Amino acid sequence: MSVDAGFLIEALIKIIIVFHVVLIILAYTVLAERRVLAVIQNRLGPNRVGTFGLLQPFADLLKFIMKEDLIPMAVNKYLYLLAPIVTLVPAFMVMIVYPFGPTVRIPYFGQVDLYVTRLNIGLLFVFALTSLGVYGIVLAGWASNSKYSLLGGLRSSAQMVSYELSLSLSVIGAVMQSGSLDLVEIVKNQSGAWGMGWHLFWFQPIGFAVYLISAIAETNRVPFDLPEAETELVAGFHTEYSAMKFAMFFLAEYANMFTVSVIATVLFLGGWNGPFVEQLPWLGLVYFFAKVFFFLFLYIWLRATLPRFRYDQLMNFGWKFLLPVALLNIVISAAIGVLTF
């Protein structure tokens, strides 16, 4: 296999652009969460830094950097320092396969694909990396040497392993329908004039529902935020973390939210597909981000609406309801696939 320099440079430029765009989006998701929660709870939210509080993310970042970086005495130092890195790196590595948009023409440059790369195992790549993210949480819980952290870490690993099963099984139906694990191929398979090719409408509503619920549990968000249940565990696995290391956990959580939103968009809502994308390829970016932002808004909405599950309810729901439904969905999808071919 020869590696040509042009490909490397193009990929590098794309990675830099994608990395920064995603970082900015994550920062503003945090702000959006605070503002939307405020609106729902009938208060103002952060609106002092810049117009409408738009500079708040940068103020927060500055605060995280300037704060004293505490390392408690009783912690296992190496693992304590390793844990945030282990959480953050896989969360950001997956972004190289996000299919942001179709191939577009850039003047004076030529045809450019609006994704860093495409892998024929794209979806498996995403699942492989997200499944590594759990180690950061487990190690953080163990290395902190605190009962709250340990309980948070244990809960989290049990929860993530359980819901990862139904998460992976729920997408199999969509994969069967597109006949590929390549995210770009899956998106192309759903092209239709007015969103009528989406997998959501073509026999995957059950898969979509199971995916969405498992994804929320997998990212430890409300109503499945047991690992960091404030009233029981202070802050769960990141109780002992401060300053930038806490910020890394925080960022990884939002990066994971973004990832599952992207995968939901790609697998079920047709990715960049929408009206007039064939004529105006740049519109694909708009549709893509609109769909992803819808899912991010859904996360915030849920957080403002729902109470937390109890732990046994969470486990029963995952193993005794979601998993069988996901399996059933595979059977139904396979039957439909056999009948329609």
Add this chain to the structure above:
Amino acid sequence: MEILFFLFGAIAVVAALNVILQRNPIYSAIGLIVTLCSLAGLFLTLSAQFIAAIQIIVYAGAIMVLFVFTIMLLNVRSEESKVDRQKFLRWLAVPLFLALLGEVYYVVRTVNNPPLQIPATGAAPPAEILGTVESIGREMFTSYLLPFEATSVLILMAIVGAMLLARREKEVDAAKRQAPTAEPEEETVAIGPGH
């Protein structure tokens, strides 16, 4: 590509040594995770993308999580006391090591002498389709159907066995709880569906 092979190979060997040399089980577990991840890298250089992804998802992402989980739950500090009791194992180690070395030598020799052909018969398919999901799936459900089904049955048996064991434990627990004089047991954490 060869640089990548040596890089991943070196990481795998160092991490594997780390697994057996560390006293603290959690460091050993981390070493094993690193080994598995670099093995996935090696699979990628052999254009076996599917195997690489499954390697990480199944071994690093699921099995090792349970290992780490168990180590944390039991809070095993370090394995020191039990070593003395198993001194006879040291005498067993030398012949086993020699046998393993012989095996490695034999494999390397047989691979080197006639150049290795990945599919035993016929022409080799191009590298692009060698390790894809399609080719592996087709092989698995045609040429290797019997081993595949046998493995499935084996795993099913393991699941049933695990359920049986978990169930029996639960009954014992219930019996213990009913005994009125039972002391409050040492702290246990209710985790997972089994408890």
